Structure formats: structure tokens, C-alpha cells
Amino acid sequence: RSTTRANIRTYLYALAACFGEIAIGYDVGAFSFAILFFESDPSVGLTTAQITILVGMLNIVGALGSVISGPIVDAFGRKSALIGGNLTAAVGAALLSLSVDFPSFFLARFVMGLGSGIAFMAPELYCAEISPPSVRGFTATFGELMINFGILLGYLAGLVFPSSWRGVIAGGAALPVVAVALQARIPESPRWLVQAGRRESAASTLAATGDFSAEEVDAQLAEVEREVEEERRHARSAASELSRPRPSLLRAMAAGWGAAFLQQATGSEGLLYFIPSLLRLGGRTDTADAYAVAAAAGAVKVVFILVPFLLMDRVGRRPLLLLSSAGLSCMLLLLAAAFAAPELPFLLAVGGLFGFFVFFSLGWGPLAGILLSEVFPLRVRGVAVGIGWALNRVASGVASGTFLPLATALGASGAFTLYFAIAVSAVVYVWFLVPETKGRGPSPSSAPPPLCLRSVRDRALPAKLGCRPSSFLEESETDAPMTNRSFLVGWGGPFTEGDF
Structure with missing residues (x-):
């Protein structure tokens, strides 16, 4: 019974920490809905170029938020960073719902990006540090689940309130506030408490998140203290080592940072933002049906994102990434053909879209971040993972910000052909450069095979x-x-x- 209580408490803490990531996903669905109004309502006064800037800048500014989140989580704690990031994101969403011209939209998206960048990084760190080793891999998946649920929620909000884009956007301000209310009740992570010299508080938190005896708690605290001391010893040398890497570290950089980049380079986030616009651009359907297809795609992502979490510790990361890359290549080729020949059945394009998100959810969606956290040695992990996530956010911003211009300039078929080539390169990349990291946890104390x-x-x-x-x-x-x-x-x- 005590084991059940402790583990349930761990899951609740992790879920509360990740709850704010629902707002990150919600923005994708809600802003996709708002874009339909921006395109058809001259009173908003946004051009296509300005819309693409607003879409892409959220993640590019989010990269800045991810970078500054490092000093914030170390100086003020993981819990304070969670609350601060979500409050900032809530302010940005509220400003966005009141925006009337491009400068006000730009300011709102900038504030949202900063908050989202912090709220994107801190939960991953908190979940890894609050969870006992036996459930650490499972709680690490909560953030990705929340983001995908948020995407679906944003699409559904547009379907339920089809005449008010401001109301749909304003809903995104409520979600971070709920997250703050939940996060105010969770404890600080044991690792940060050790860093802050609060050993007794760290012991209490460890005892609450697992069925440990007093001796086991002391042993875990000693291990955390050893790791914290090792991180401090290597903190100054990490940047220097990454700038002049030895061969083994260079391979880790190629695997981890390459995964962070390729996750977004296939255009997944741009496609999520512009599914309705893309279907209308291709003349395949009207606005209502296009948005219904987008909502259905969000539901597909939520369902299939669960599959790799059940399989990755059994079949490994590499096979799932290879399957995902090959499947994305096939679906992008199908989409290129469907949009090149409008006389082909509409369901062919819909099937290609759904298949794209199925294969993305089976591999690249959840596993790129996990690979990034597992592939680097402890002495450089903090700096290397931060760089990787910043690269991921920049790649996401560029991909989403250029998606519609590419589809307009090259045609939807040409854009999908370009992304097909990137997906094929991802197959080659995984085959030659990505190691199997199954069993390699975030702590060096768990010896990997x-x-x-x-x-x-x-x-x-x-x-x-x-x-x-x-x-x-x-x-x-x-x-x-x-x-x-x-x-x-x-x-x-x-x-x-x-x-x-």
C-alpha cells in the first residue's frame, strides 16, 4: 500500500509539472484556427508574410527561453521556473487574444515564446529528478503526451466555437493559470534541494516518491550529492570540451543534435499549423471540412503517441526511429502525389496526412528528446542538452515559418517533395549515426548495456x-x-x- 501511495504521488507531481505543456500544444491548434480568420478578415490587417512570421517566431523565441531557463532553474529552482514560465505564457496568450495589428501580435507572440521556452525545458528536468529510477522513463513521456493532448484540445476549441478566434485564443491563457495552481502544491526536486544545501528537505521528497527505507534514502542522497559535485567540477570545462570534442563525444553530438534538428526538419509542426490552409490552397475542400480534418489529425497524434512509450524499452529507440523515418518518407511521397493530381480522391490526401502523423508519433515525436537526454555523458549533458533543445526550437520555428511560403511558391506537391527528401536523409542518418540507447537512463549510476x-x-x-x-x-x-x-x-x- 505504501508503494502505491508513493508512486501515485510521483505520477501526480510529474503530471502537475507537465500540465503547462498542454498550453504549448493548444496554441498550435488554436492559432491554426485563428489563421483562417486572419486570411479572410481584412480588419485584422495581417499579410501572409506577417502570419508566417508570427507562426515561426514562437519557437525561435522559445529557443531563447530554453537558453535562459538553464540559469533560472539552477538559481531559483525547478518549481519556481515552472511557475514563472507558465505565468509568462499566460500573459502572452491574453495579449494575443486582444491584439489588433501586427506590432501587438508580435509582442504577444514574443512574450508567449519566452514563457513557452521556459515551460518546455523545466518539466523535463523536474520529472527526471523527482522520479525513482523504476518509473523515470515513464514520467519522462508525460510532457509529449500533454503537448499532443493540447494540440487536440486547440483544434476542438475551434470546432466548438467556430465564430470567435479571440475566445479560442483566450482559452490558451487559462491553461497555464491552472498549471500554476497545480505546481504551487508540488515539492521542489531533490537534486536542486541538494544543490541548495537543503539535505533534509531533499530526503523528505525522496521518501515521498518511493517506498524507500531510511538507509536507501541516505544512499540515494549520497549518489545525488556525488553527481551534483561532479557536475560542478565539470561545469566550466563542458563548453570547452564541446568546442573541441574528442571522437566519441563528436559522435554523441552528431546523434543527439542531429535528432533534435531532424525531428522538426520534416515539417511536422508547420503542417499542424497549416493543415486547413493547405487543404484550401490545394482546392481540396472548404474551410469547415479542412478544419475538421485538422482536428481528426490531432486525435490521431494523441492515440498513436502512446504506442512508442509501450514499445521503446522493449524493441529499442533505433528500430522505432527507422520505422518512423521510412514511414514519413512514404507518406510525404503520397502527399506529393495527391496534391500534384487534384483529380485523385480527396481521401488519398487525408490518408497521407493521417499516415504522416501516425509515423511521426511512432518515432520522431517522442524519441528525439529521449535520445538527446540519453546520448551525452554526464560531464557535458546539461550544456549539450540545452544546445540541442535550442536547435530543436530554432528548426521548428524555421520549418513552421517557411511551410506556407514553400507551399505557395513550389505548390503543395513541391513542398512535400522537399520534405520527402529530408525524410529519406533521416533514414540514412539513423542507420549510420544513431546508436541504441535503450537502458541508458539520465543517471550514470544505471549502467547501460x-x-x-x-x-x-x-x-x-x-x-x-x-x-x-x-x-x-x-x-x-x-x-x-x-x-x-x-x-x-x-x-x-x-x-x-x-x-x-
Whole structure:
């Protein structure tokens, strides 16, 4: 019974921390609805170029919010950062619902972006630090679930209130306020309490989130203190090491930062914002039906986002990312064909859209962030993950901000062909550069299984050479120079080009 109470408390804390991310997703659906009014209502006074700027800038400013969130969460705590980020996002959403011209829209989106950037980073950190190792992987998925639920909620709000875009946008201001009310009741994370010298409070929080004896709590606190001290020792050297990485760290950077970039480079967020506009641009349907298709796509995302969370610890990250990349390639090719030939059935385009979000949810949607948090060694993880998320937000802003101009300039079919090429490159990227990180948690105390080296020609080569297969992420004993070929096939051990 005590185990159940403790675990339920952990889940409730994590859900409360992530609740504000519903507002991030809600903005996608709600602003997609508002765009339909902006395009048809001259009194709003927004051009197509200004609309695309407003769409893209939220995530670009969010990248700035993600960067400044690092010092904030360390100085004031994870809980304070959560509350501050959500209050800022609420103010931005309220300003957006009252905006009357481009400068006022710009200011509102800027404020929303700052708040969303902070509210996007802090929950992931809090969930990892508040959860016992046995449920840490599960609670790490709450943020992605909340974002997808928020997208669906935003679309549904547009369907329920089809005549008031200001009312739909204003609903996005209420969600962060609810999040603040919930987050005011959660404890601070044990790791930050240790950093702040509040060991007794950290012990109380640990005892409340797992069925631990006093000895186990002391052991966990000692481990946290060791990790905090190690992070402090490496804090100054992390930036220097990332600027002059050794081969093993360079491979981790390619895997983690590449995943953060490619998650958005296939145009998923731009498609979410502009599904109704895109369908109308292609002459495939009217406004009401186009928005209904968008809402249905949001429902598809919510349903299928659950699948990888059930499978990723059984089949691994790499197979799901490969499946996702291949599926996205097929769906984007189908969409290019459907929009190139308007005489083809409308359901073909709808099926392509739904299939796109199914395959995105099966892999790239949830797993890019998980891979980013698992692939870096502890000594540089904080800085490297922050850079990765900033890159992700910038890529999202650029992709969503250029989606409609590309569809207008190249035609919808041409835009989907471009994204098809990016999705195909993602298949190649995952095959050659992404290691399997299943079992590698956010704490170095959980020893990961060895990540087997991959040779394109001969998978048994290490045994033939009498060498030890080294982890993708481990520093090799000799730290041999990395050749282009050894980089591409993911070798991490003391091998040189001659070994091939």
C-alpha cells in the first residue's frame, strides 16, 4: 500500500509539472484556427508574410527561453521556473487574444515564446529528478503526451466555437493559470534541494516518491550529492570540451543534435499549423471540412503517441526511429502525389496526412528528446542538452515559418517533395549515426548495456580482430583518430582505418 501511495504521488507531481505543456500544444491548434480568420478578415490587417512570421517566431523565441531557463532553474529552482514560465505564457496568450495589428501580435507572440521556452525545458528536468529510477522513463513521456493532448484540445476549441478566434485564443491563457495552481502544491526536486544545501528537505521528497527505507534514502542522497559535485567540477570545462570534442563525444553530438534538428526538419509542426490552409490552397475542400480534418489529425497524434512509450524499452529507440523515418518518407511521397493530381480522391490526401502523423508519433515525436537526454555523458549533458533543445526550437520555428511560403511558391506537391527528401536523409542518418540507447537512463549510476559496434561489411569484425567492442559513448583507451568511415559506421573503440 505504501508503494502505491508513493508512486501515485510521483505520477501526480510529474503530471502537475507537465500540465503547462498542454498550453504549448493548444496554441498550435488554436492559432491554426485563428489563421483562417486572419486570411479572410481584412480588419485584422495581417499579410501572409506577417502570419508566417508570427507562426515561426514562437519557437525561435522559445529557443531563447530554453537558453535562459538553464540559469533560472539552477538559481531559483525547478518549481519556481515552472511557475514563472507558465505565468509568462499566460500573459502572452491574453495579449494575443486582444491584439489588433501586427506590432501587438508580435509582442504577444514574443512574450508567449519566452514563457513557452521556459515551460518546455523545466518539466523535463523536474520529472527526471523527482522520479525513482523504476518509473523515470515513464514520467519522462508525460510532457509529449500533454503537448499532443493540447494540440487536440486547440483544434476542438475551434470546432466548438467556430465564430470567435479571440475566445479560442483566450482559452490558451487559462491553461497555464491552472498549471500554476497545480505546481504551487508540488515539492521542489531533490537534486536542486541538494544543490541548495537543503539535505533534509531533499530526503523528505525522496521518501515521498518511493517506498524507500531510511538507509536507501541516505544512499540515494549520497549518489545525488556525488553527481551534483561532479557536475560542478565539470561545469566550466563542458563548453570547452564541446568546442573541441574528442571522437566519441563528436559522435554523441552528431546523434543527439542531429535528432533534435531532424525531428522538426520534416515539417511536422508547420503542417499542424497549416493543415486547413493547405487543404484550401490545394482546392481540396472548404474551410469547415479542412478544419475538421485538422482536428481528426490531432486525435490521431494523441492515440498513436502512446504506442512508442509501450514499445521503446522493449524493441529499442533505433528500430522505432527507422520505422518512423521510412514511414514519413512514404507518406510525404503520397502527399506529393495527391496534391500534384487534384483529380485523385480527396481521401488519398487525408490518408497521407493521417499516415504522416501516425509515423511521426511512432518515432520522431517522442524519441528525439529521449535520445538527446540519453546520448551525452554526464560531464557535458546539461550544456549539450540545452544546445540541442535550442536547435530543436530554432528548426521548428524555421520549418513552421517557411511551410506556407514553400507551399505557395513550389505548390503543395513541391513542398512535400522537399520534405520527402529530408525524410529519406533521416533514414540514412539513423542507420549510420544513431546508436541504441535503450537502458541508458539520465543517471550514470544505471549502467547501460554495451552498445554494439556496427560494421557495414562484417558485424563479427571485433571478435575476428580480438578487440573489445566499445560503447558508442565511451572514451576509448587510446582515443584513436576518427576517420570518416569509422564515424559513419559508429565505431567507438580503438580502431583505425586499417582495421577495416
